[in-house]
Amino acid sequence: MGPKVNFSLTQLEYVMAVHKHGHFAKAAQACFVTQPTLSMQIQKLEDDLGIVIFDRSKKPILLTQMGKKLISQMQTVLFEAKKIGSIIQQETKGAKQGSLSIGVIPTVAPYLLPRLLPMCEELFPEVELNIKELQTEQILKALDDDEIDVGILATPTQVAKMFEYPLYYEPFYVLCEKDHEYAHLKKIKYQNLSMEDIWLLEEGHCLRNQVLDLCSVKKNKGAGRRYKFESGSLETLKNLVDLYGGYTLLPHLATEQIGDRSQIVQFERPIPAREIGLVYRREHYKSELIEALGEAILKSIPEELRRIRPKDLDVLPIT
Numbered sequence: 227m228g229p230k231v232n233f234s235l236t237q238l239e240y241v242m243a244v245h246k247h248g249h250f251a252k253a254a255q256a257c258f259v260t261q262p263t264l265s266m267q268i269q270k271l272e273d274d275l276g277i278v279i280f281d282r283s284k285k286p287i288l289l290t291q292m293g294k295k296l297i298s299q300m301q302t303v304l305f306e307a308k309k310i311g312s313i314i315q316q317e318t319k320g321a322k323q324g325s326l327s328i329g330v331i332p333t334v335a336p337y338l339l340p341r342l343l344p345m346c347e348e349l350f351p352e353v354e355l356n357i358k359e360l361q362t363e364q365i366l367k368a369l370d371d372d373e374i375d376v377g378i379l380a381t382p383t384q385v386a387k388m389f390e391y392p393l394y395y396e397p398f399y400v401l402c403e404k405d406h407e408y409a410h411l412k413k414i415k416y417q418n419l420s421m422e423d424i425w426l427l428e429e430g431h432c433l434r435n436q437v438l439d440l441c442s443v444k445k446n447k448g449a450g451r452r453y454k455f456e457s458g459s460l461e462t463l464k465n466l467v468d469l470y471g472g473y474t475l476l477p478h479l480a481t482e483q484i485g486d487r488s489q490i491v492q493f494e495r496p497i498p499a500r501e502i503g504l505v506y507r508r509e510h511y512k513s514e515l516i517e518a519l520g521e522a523i524l525k526s527i528p529e530e531l532r533r534i535r536p537k538d539l540d541v542l543p544i545t
Contacts, residue, residue, distance in 0.1 A: 235307055237271040238300045240264045241279060245297055246371065248286025305372055309511035325354040326515050327374040329365040333433045333460055334378055334502060337479035341526040349522050353515065362432045362544065369507060376516045378523070380432050380544045381503035389510070392503040393523055395534045395541065398440070399481050400491040401464060402473035413494045416440050416540075423472035425463045428456040432544040433500070437475050439542055440498050464488070478531060496540040 243253035243264070254261040272279055279293040289297060330339065339357065346355060360368060365377035366385055381390050400419075402408045419441050427434040434456075457463050463474040468485025477500060481490050504520050506513075524532060 232274050233271050234267075235304060237267050238304050240267050241271065241297070241300055242304065242371075244268065244280060244287060245289060245293075248288070250287065301372060305507070305511075323350075323352050324512070324515065325356060326376065326512060326519065327356040327358075328519070329358050329360040329368055329374045329377040329379075331362055331365065331377075331379045331432065332359050332458060333427070333431060333477060333480070334380075335359045336461065337477075337482070338378070338523070338526070342523055345522045345526040346519070349525075350515075350518055353518075361430045363430065365505070369505065372507075375510065375512050376504050376506040376519065378502065378504060380436070380500045381505060382501065383505055383544065385505070387508060388505050389508045390503055390505050391516075391520055392501050393520055394502055394527055394531050395499045395536055395539055396477045396479065396502055396531065397497045397499040397534065397539065398475050398477055398493065400473055400493070401467050401476050401481070401484060401488055402491060403467055403471045404487055404489050406471070406473055406489075408473060408491050409489045411491055413492050415494050416498050425466050425472055425474040426456050427460070427463070428458050431458070433460075433477070436498075436500060436542040436544065440475070479527070495538055497538060499534075499536075499539040499541050500544075501536075501541050 240253065240257060240259075243257050244250060247253045247256060250265055251261050254264040257264060268279065277292045277296075278290050279296065281288050281290050281293075335357075343355075346353070358368075358374065360374075360377075362379050362383070365374070365379055366383060366388070368374040369377055369388060381392055383390065400408050400414055408414055421441055424437075424441070426437060457466075460474075460476060460480050464476070464480070464484060466472065467474055468488045476490075484490065504516060504523075506516050510516060
């Protein structure tokens with residue numbers, strides 16, 4: 227027989243909190259307990275298992291080699307334990323109850339959420355939605371850390387532990403000032419785009435990488451403009467085009483409201499586009515709620531987006 231393994235789920239939650247924050251006091255605050263309580267429970271867990279999980283001499287506090295071997299399994303135990311409550315809730319109250327924590331990328335959130343939230347209220351009014359605007363890497367980390375249930379982002383991410391549920395394809399358009407050279411074109415080939423006067427999102431946005439991919443340029447190439455500015459917001463880029471000039475690329479939902487001095491120009495086929503989908507951990511205990519969210523998204527987007535098929539598109543990878 228192997229060693230007797232004895233622990234509580236609360237102890238595992240405390241371990242995960244210290245691992246996340248790298249600090250006992252911050253972890254205790256996040257868990258709404260005193261630091262002595264948290265420290266004592268982790269010490270008891272270490273004593274009962276006969277191992278040391280954290281190297282307390284390091285700042286921030288780091289996992290020992292044994293701690294590194296155990297941490298993902300501890301997370302899995304906590305994740306699986308949550309399924310028990312979810313199964314009971316589905317049997318007693320129905321699947322469309324409870325809460326769902328969602329991460330949404332910034333280039334989707336301002337355009338999808340105002341459409342989606344009324345649809346969610348209509349389809350599952352008793353579900354509490356907790357929504358955060360996060361970049362792709364932050365969403366994937368939050369999913370891995372079990373801090374959110376599902377992400378709405380550009381797919382495919384091709385992350386091994388995640389399940390992806392593609393929802394719709396969103397074409398790109400050029401937004402330029404009305405006297406820009408592109409404004410006189412009926413349609414434009416994306417191979418002809420110049421980098422000289424394009425406005426870009428800042429580093430960390432997957433849409434930035436897709437645009438750079440589209441223009442077939444390296445990140446440091448492209449000069450000629452006196453002012454260089456990179457934004458975290460598509461709305462800022464739209465305002466720059468309208469009031470200052472130049473051009474940017476916008477996904478379909480971001481084109482519905484543009485300035486008076488701006489113009490939308492379509493691309494020739496194959497039209498560059500992105501795939502938007504849901505990403506969540508495989509065998510998620512809230513999978514029925516996540517699927518209901520997917521249905522709500524599809525019902526909330528415009529009919530023309532639902533009809534688009536990839537055969538007319540050049541779907542860009544996220545890099």
